[in-house]
Amino acid sequence: MRRVVIVGYPDVELLDVACVSDTFDAANRLGADPQYSIEFATLGAQPASSGSGLVLAGQHALERITGPLDTLVVSGGLGHEKAADDPVLVAHVRRLARESRRVSSVCSGTSVLASAGLLDGRRCTTHWVVAQRLAERYPRIQVDPKPLYIKDGNVYTAAGVTSGLDLSLAFVEEDNGAELARAVARALVTYLQRPGNQAQVSMYVQAPTPENSVVRKLVTHIAANLDDDLGTTALADRAGVSERHLTRLFLDHTGRPPAKYVRETRTEAAARLLTSTPLPLAAIARRCGFGSAETLRQAFVGQYGIPPSRYRNLT
Incomplete structure (x- = not known):
């Protein structure tokens, strides 16, 4: 049995706990044999309130747990900074990390x-x-807010809330292979086991500053006309501004120049089509404005770190 310990504290996020526990539980039910024992631990086995007001019972006292452990998971939540400032909790997490095959956190x-x-x-x-x-608080670490999860050695960190599901599915695949991970994903009714370097926030919900009409109108045009000429010159002509001014506007309001914004939007649209339609890669490339399937493949690898075929197979 692979022993999994999930650490909680006051004002923990319920989803940060449940995405992990339910993924491993589903793996136990769908696999050939139960593989994971799942324990929820708090200091003194005290109940852990959640931000929503629901309360989780502390199954085990964190200070009484000893290794070896397979996986140590620290949950996030509104109380994360108080937890990080608690020398007793932090000391036990440090101690258990030394006795764990892999160490991870979800969200905050x-x-x-x-x-x-x-x-x-x-x-x-x-x-x-x-x-x-x-x-700012921990200058010795390198924080990258973009990916869903990151592996650095035997330490894994996941981004916000439901990315704990993506990380847990990755653990199941790492331990048991892709077939069981896909079965668990289907059982949990998650349409896609997302790769770790997929962006936390979709391009489609990263709205530009509403008061900037030029960027707002162009972003709408780009999303609705992916197979049009969306080069910087064409977009500048459409907006009636210079290319230099357009680039400055996009950098200010989307954080990226027009060409990069267009490429990322087209690539995310292709990802959506890969997981929601049976269209061949060449047809998806044409629909999303890529010159060829190879151009799409290069953009996909650059944005997601895997080729389109691998991404589609994760569904």
Whole structure:
């Protein structure tokens, strides 16, 4: 049995706990034999309130748990900074990390790992809302707020909330192979086991500053006309501004120049079609404005780190 210990504390996020526990539980039910024992631990086995007001019973006292462990998971939640400032909790997390095959956090649980010194010199991620605060508070770690999850050695960090599901599915695949991971994903009715370097926030919900009409209108045009000429010159002509001014507007309001914004939007649209339609790659490339399937493949690898065929097979 692979022993999994999930660490909680007051004001924990329920989804950060449940995405992990239910994924491993589904793997137990769908696999040939039960493989994971799942334990929820708090200091003194005290109940852990959640941000929603529901309360989780503490199954085990964190201070009484000893290794070896397979996987140590620190949950996130509104109480993450208080947890990171608790020297007793942090000391036990540090101790158990030494006795664990792999160590992980979900969402803002990264703060506890950072406080324990487990992320010093490592690249990690966390919920994009708290990423800057984390980087400022722990200058020895490298915070990347973009990916869903990051592996650095035997330490894994997942971004916001449901990315804990993606990380847990990755653990199941790492331990048991892709077939069981896909079966678990289907059982949990998640349409896609997303790769770790997929962006936390979709391009389609990253709205530009509403008061900037030029960027807002062009973003709408880009999303609706992916197979049009969306070069910087064409977009500048459409908006009636210079290319230099257009680039400055896009950098200010989307964080990327027009060409990069268009490429990322087209690539994400292709990802959606790969997982929701049986269209061949060449047809998806044409529909999304790529010159060829090979051009799409190169953009896909650059954005997601895997080729389109592999991405489609993850569904």
